[in-house]
């Protein structure tokens with residue numbers, strides 16, 4: 323496997339980072355996961371724009387133009403002969419002796435490498451289970467930060483319960499999943515949480531809403547309560563790696579007769595069409 327380390331493409335075992343990299347010590351950095359379909363990174367521009375925004379929000383200033391970064395990522399995809407799979411990329415603030423505060427002149431450190439293709443087809447066809455958990459994260463969930471401690475804690479909880487995802491609840495309101503956005507369908511209307519500081523504005527979420535607009539399908543960007551989640555006709559999640567993923571059971575309660583509902587299937591098909 324070939325890895326992009328700053329501006330060099332190296333073999334996996336040659337790519338080394340400093341022990342005083344602030345990404346390693348503090349989770350002081352930002353990241354993205356991009357899907358590759360037939361050698362082409364899907365919505366790469368949007369992912370890089372979000373990466374730049376996340377970096378800016380935590381005061382990491384990137385000198386390189388987004389287009390240049392995109393070009394280097396395309397080279398990495400080529401160097402790995404990638405057809406399907408993902409691309410992980412992270413930018414840390416840089417290397418500095420361990421103090422909480424930092425020097426504004428640090429050089430941000432970039433690492434990017436391929437993620438192997440994992441089929442989600444069975445899960446998409448049959449649907450997955452979820453559990454609910456309290457949303458105890460910080461209040462800047464709009465930043466795609468390397469700090470994923472609470473996200474991994476609740477994902478692990480889901481995994482140990484034999485579920486695919488944890489759906490997070492803050493003050494009774496469904497925010498998002500530990501690594502996904504959550505949607506419900508009630509009486510034919512799709513609903514999802516507004517893109518504010520309480521959720522990550524998923525690229526898949528945005529793409530799906532674009533598809534909704536293009537087809538004239540009704541939706542509401544409106545918070546909903548846990549009770550509304552549990553009384554929904556259909557529930558699904560979206561993310562880069564899962565695309566549109568039906569949720570058929572939450573905390574042991576079954577939805578839409580334990581199979582993906584008609585609206586979810588329609589959105590899934592429309593999304594698949596868009597990535598072709």
Ligand code: PDD
Nearest residue numbers: 355500501502503522524525526561562
């Ligand atoms: N997760 N919300 C959170 C908290 C996420 O971590 C993610 C993505 C999403 C969906 O965003 P997108 O549609 O842009 O992938 C929502 C990535 C895939 C991850 O951490 O692996």
